[in-house]
Amino acid sequence: xxxxxxxxxxxxxxxxxxxxxxxxxxxxxxxxxxxxxxxxxxxxxxxxxxxxxxxxxxxxxxxxxxxxxxxxxxxxxxxxxxxxxxxxxxxxxxxxxxxxxxxxxxxxxxxxxxxxxxxxxxxxxxxxxxxxxxxxxxxxxxxxxxxxxxxxxxxxxxxxxxxxxxxxxxxxxxxxxxxxxxxxxxxxxxxxxxxxxxxxxxxxxxxxxxxxxxxxxxxxxxxxxxxxxxxxxxxxxxxxxxxxxxxxxxxxxxxxxxxxxxxxxxxxxxxxxxxxxxxxxxxxxxxxxxxxxxxxxxxxxxxxxxxxxxxxxxxxxxxxxxxxxxxxxxxxxxxxxxxxxxxxxxxxxxxxxxxxxxxxxxxxxxxxxxxxxxxxxxxxxxxxxxxxx
Amino acid sequence: xxxxxxxxxxxxxxxxxxxxxxxxxxxxxxxxxxxxxxxxxxxxxxxxxxxxxxxxxxxxxxxxxxxxxxxxxxxxxxxxxxxxxxxxxxxxxxxxxxxxxxxxxxxxxxxxxxxxxxxxxxxxxxxxxxxxxxxxxxxxxxxxxxxxxxxxxxxxxxxxxxxxxxxxxxxxxxxxxxxxxxxxxxxxxxxxxxxxxxxxxxxxxxxxxxxxxxxxxxxxxxxxxxxxxxxxxxxxxxxxxxxxxxxxxxxxxxxxxxxxxxxxxxxxxxxxxxxxxxxxxxxxxxxxxxxxxxxxxxxxxxxxxxxxxxxxxxxxxxxxxxxxxxxxxxxxxxxxxxxxxxxxxxxxxxxxxxxxxxxxxxxxxxxxxxx
Numbered sequence: 001x002x003x004x005x006x007x008x009x010x011x012x013x014x015x016x017x018x019x020x021x022x023x024x025x026x027x028x029x030x031x032x033x034x035x036x037x038x039x040x041x042x043x044x045x046x047x048x049x050x051x052x053x054x055x056x057x058x059x060x061x062x063x064x065x066x067x068x069x070x071x072x073x074x075x076x077x078x079x080x081x082x083x084x085x086x087x088x089x090x091x092x093x094x095x096x097x098x099x100x101x102x103x104x105x106x107x108x109x110x111x112x113x114x115x116x117x118x119x120x121x122x123x124x125x126x127x128x129x130x131x132x133x134x135x136x137x138x139x140x141x142x143x144x145x146x147x148x149x150x151x152x153x154x155x156x157x158x159x160x161x162x163x164x165x166x167x168x169x170x171x172x173x174x175x176x177x178x179x180x181x182x183x184x185x186x187x188x189x190x191x192x193x194x195x196x197x198x199x200x201x202x203x204x205x206x207x208x209x210x211x212x213x214x215x216x217x218x219x220x221x222x223x224x225x226x227x228x229x230x231x232x233x234x235x236x237x238x239x240x241x242x243x244x245x246x247x248x249x250x251x252x253x254x255x256x257x258x259x260x261x262x263x264x265x266x267x268x269x270x271x272x273x274x275x276x277x278x279x280x281x282x283x284x285x286x287x288x289x290x291x292x293x294x295x296x297x298x299x300x301x302x303x304x305x306x307x308x309x310x311x312x313x314x315x316x317x318x319x320x321x322x323x324x325x326x327x328x329x330x331x332x333x334x335x336x337x338x339x340x341x342x343x344x345x346x347x348x349x350x351x352x353x354x355x356x357x358x359x360x361x362x363x364x365x366x367x368x369x370x371x372x373x374x375x376x377x378x379x380x381x382x383x384x385x386x387x388x389x
Numbered sequence: 390x391x392x393x394x395x396x397x398x399x400x401x402x403x404x405x406x407x408x409x410x411x412x413x414x415x416x417x418x419x420x421x422x423x424x425x426x427x428x429x430x431x432x433x434x435x436x437x438x439x440x441x442x443x444x445x446x447x448x449x450x451x452x453x454x455x456x457x458x459x460x461x462x463x464x465x466x467x468x469x470x471x472x473x474x475x476x477x478x479x480x481x482x483x484x485x486x487x488x489x490x491x492x493x494x495x496x497x498x499x500x501x502x503x504x505x506x507x508x509x510x511x512x513x514x515x516x517x518x519x520x521x522x523x524x525x526x527x528x529x530x531x532x533x534x535x536x537x538x539x540x541x542x543x544x545x546x547x548x549x550x551x552x553x554x555x556x557x558x559x560x561x562x563x564x565x566x567x568x569x570x571x572x573x574x575x576x577x578x579x580x581x582x583x584x585x586x587x588x589x590x591x592x593x594x595x596x597x598x599x600x601x602x603x604x605x606x607x608x609x610x611x612x613x614x615x616x617x618x619x620x621x622x623x624x625x626x627x628x629x630x631x632x633x634x635x636x637x638x639x640x641x642x643x644x645x646x647x648x649x650x651x652x653x654x655x656x657x658x659x660x661x662x663x664x665x666x667x668x669x670x671x672x673x674x675x676x677x678x679x680x681x682x683x684x685x686x687x688x689x690x691x692x693x694x695x696x697x698x699x700x701x702x703x704x705x706x707x708x709x710x711x712x713x714x715x716x717x718x719x720x721x722x723x724x725x726x727x728x729x730x731x732x733x734x735x736x737x738x739x740x741x742x743x744x745x746x747x748x749x750x751x752x753x754x755x756x757x758x759x760x
Contacts, residue, residue: 270760286760290751293758297695298703301677305393312394322670380669381662385642388657 010082020055021092022048028091036096039130040174056095057126063101066109070117071125077311099168100124100131102254104177107194107247111235120196133251134164134178134197134221135244142375144179145188145241149223151180151195158182158195158233160203160226166369170206170219175199177247183238194240196232203227213361214349251370252324253303269293269334273341276353282340289337292330299326318383325376328366335360391684393677399463402456406467409440414473416636416729419586422474423732428588429509429550434475438506442477446485446621447504451497453485454504458621459683462628466679469632470639472732474587476509479547482625484510484555487566487618491606499568511551511571512622513542513592520745522557522564522615529558529565529599536560536604538567538575538597546743548590549580555605555618556594563609567599574598585735617690620697623744624682627697627704630740631679634672634704634711637733641665641715661718668714675700675707695757698750705747708737 025048027034036042036049044050056062059073064083066072075083087094105124108117123129140146149162160180170176176197183191197204203226208216235243269289277285306319338346339360345352346360367373381387395403413433422430437443445461447453461482468477485503488496502508514522527540538558548554554576556567571578575597581589606614642665645656655661682700685693712734716723723730741747 268758268760270755270758274759286755287751290755290760293760294699294702294751294754295674297699297754297758298674298678301393301681301699302674305677305680308392308394312392314394319673322673325667326670326674374663377663377666378659380666385662385665385669387642387645387662387665388654 006078006082009079010086013083013086016059017086017090017092020052021090022052024048025052025093025095026091028088028093034093036093036127037098037130037169037172038096038127039098039172040128041172042127042130052093053095053127060125062096062127063105063121063125066105066121066125070109070121077307096127098124098127098130099133099173100129103133103247103251104131106250107177107243108234110246111194111243116231116234129175130169130173132167132170132173132176132199132219132221134167134170134176136166137163138165142372144244144371145192147179147181147192149178149180150184151182151193151228153182156230158193158228158230160195160197160223160228162223164221164223165209165218167206167219167221168217170199170221171208171216173199176204176221177234179240179244182240186238189241191238192240192244193237194234194243195228196234197223197226197228201226211361212364213358215358215362248371249318249320252320252376255324255328255366255370269296269337272338276341276343276345285337285340288333289341292333292337295326295330296334299323299330302326318379321371321376321379322384324370325367325373325380328363329373331366332363335363391688393680393684395463395680399460402460403463403467405440406442406464407470409436410467410471410473414468414471414475416471416732419472419474419732420729423586428474428586429476429547430474434509435506437475437477438504441504443481443506444485444500444504445481446489447481447500448489451500452504453500457683458624458686459680461621461625462679462683465625465628466632466635469629469634470636472633472636472736476511476547476551478622478625478629479512479551480508480510483512483618483622484553486621487555487605487614488568490614490617495602496605508552509547509550510553510555511545511548511590512618513545513548513554513556515544516540516542518543520742520749522612522619525557525559525564527556527558527594529560529567531561532598535598535600536565536567538594538599540594542592542594544581544742545578545590545592547588548592549578549588554592555615557611557615560609564611564615565608566605566611566615567603568605569597569599569603583739585732585739587736587739589739619744620690620693621686623701623750624679624686624693624697626740626744627682627700628679630704630708630737631672631675633733633736633740634675634708637708637711637715637730637737638665638668638672640730640733641668641711641718644719655718664714664718668710671707671710675703678703695754698745698753698757701745702747702750702754705741705750708740712737 024046036053060068060071061073063072064075065080068074101124105121108120135144137147137149139148152159176199178195178197179192180195181191182193203224206219206221209218210216269292273289338356342353342356346356382389441454442464444453445456449455480503485500488500516526529536529538551571554569554571557564575595577593578590581591583589645661645665646654648655678700682696685696715730716734719730722728
């Protein structure tokens, strides 16, 4: 169903992928071990992983839709669709994944100065700098705007003191983007700034938190008289909430997209379940799985529709809250079904079904991180339905 | 590329349809028809024909507007919002799509009459309580140069007042679709007293004679003609049901903003906000499936089955939720006949069964997705 406009691009891309994507990178690895996160301390798990990243980065294919001058390939939405189709056609791994790509990048592209974009974006695209997110605090979860981490104006720099929590992969990140209270007198949404902080400096410490899934992707991060140069602010002083909200919509899309990665392009649930249950002969499970599959397909189409809408200039606005809510709740259901289908084989850590239990447990965070399902529903209720607060 | 966005033309069509229907066929109009026991407004249908709606799927050389399936869905969706009663689905979508599969002057003439609003059709497929075309038992026995039809059909939507019937029957080596006048000798129609107050019939065929000319498409090959027609009908019905969901939802959110209890608007209560927000999310997700079905039918009809079943399954589920939540959030008034919400609930239930229920379409999807 591709129009003529992208046929040439598709043919060229297909040739390029054949010539450049190493065999080992064609296993579509979605497992934690298969992901290349990049960063200063990144240790490639194979020569192929390194080669794949370098080749893609040289073409701008780690961030295909970013402008060329910032490290991308400047692809249009139609071309991006083709890119994704061709990548999945050969089952290619994503060459690089990171919060820099998914979250900071879009925020910088929207709010950053040209200098900031030139300085921060290309290293993200090349996988040289790994970012983490400093949003939540012990007292600021669903009430995110209640951040208390303090940023004092010291003339040529900000002095930062406070604690962040759920800073994913902070122990492996090079830089952190953080919400910091820079005006304690203003109403809570109006005294926050969005700052960029090098983690390799005095006064920044991080500690992993062990989770129910057995791994520690989340950390606590402490700031004690950490120094941030003045130019490392995105957007205006005390207007960081605008940046934060914009970034959150991308985070939500990422979570619902990842959760819904299943959806649309993802593998059919029936096929996965059939691997452990011959012919899926459990009628109750089968019926539940069919419903889950129907909803996955429809949510996948909704992701498509919103992308098409935003490209057509019809902003999807607060739709990201809807996608996040629907996508993550569905992903939890999906993993419940996969656990059921796995029976007792699924109950072992690294058992016959690999990390199925760990993945299942991990999905429980989907409807909490990036704004809980309840927060999403409240956003829809207020901003879309116009119900009184 | 098949964009999942309404084109400018489609947006205009929707706006125009909404403008027309708000004036000519608001829910109050349906109430009047229900109270009067009326199931067809011929003048309204004629107006729709004049706007090109009856001929939405009729080729231009037969006098149609030939706007395509996505456009038919747009019209159906707007009709659903105010529970418009018309033969749009049976005639303009299902019958027109079936006739389009057939070449020849006779089919072209029939299409022209559809576009002009001069003839209405009903599709007679169901024989039991569930939609199951492949399980059709009704017999069309070869008889001389023609056929002799014997059997029973039920839930023939628009069947009491339709001028013509598309009848699915079993012939020697398969299924055959017949296109016969509804008043042919041996056809006995009994009106079903439907919960949604629309036209539906139980029909008995007692030695009804049909000639080779009455066969639509080829003998023993009904599905060549019927399958595209069913898919178009299922997609348009899904669209109508999504309009119905939107209509019920609009009423409900409006009520949340004005109804006061405990001294405040009930829309301030988080329990209700979250129910309403969840419903909106479901409606949005279903809208994508419907748009996609229209796009697939227009661009790649051979491979549209999954998209169509997805649309119908989701629309069925969402409409059910919309009316259940609609009544619940309205409270007692939602249970009264004087209030419109009950109309939406009844229409949704009928739509849920017509042309395949949730399970029917879920099985189609399961087959396509490796279950």
